[in-house]
Amino acid sequence: MSIIPTPPQAPWTAPFWKAAQEGVLLIQQCPSCRHHIFYPRRHCPYCGAPRVNWVQASGRGTVYSFTVVENNAPSAFLEQMPFIIAIIQLEEGVRMMSALVACDPADARCEMPVEVTFERVSGELSLPKFKPAGAAWKKGAVDA
């Protein structure tokens, strides 16, 4: 069994990972132009402000896009197949690449509402993932 690779961490992303360990999803917000920012930056990519703040995200969003990995996953992920890699559009407007969990791949849909959940990988790392929000989501709800 291979060891699952973990995301690279830089000093300026430390608040994100520390909050994730506590079950809190942080993104950044520019104090000048108020844009929300993800992935973590040292400067505002919109207005160039030299400093950005960390703010708590709602954890709610929708599936912007996704793919189901059913074959040829890297060896560390073979036991997890099939799994869903998704780009989540958070309520705050930023998009986050993550995984859609607690969802049958056949039920995954773009625009389905999701909410964050945290998967503890080790004592020092929790990963934000997303699950369908509420019990109301059913396959075909947006196809009708």
Ligand SMILES: [Zn+2]
């Ligand atoms: Zn800005």
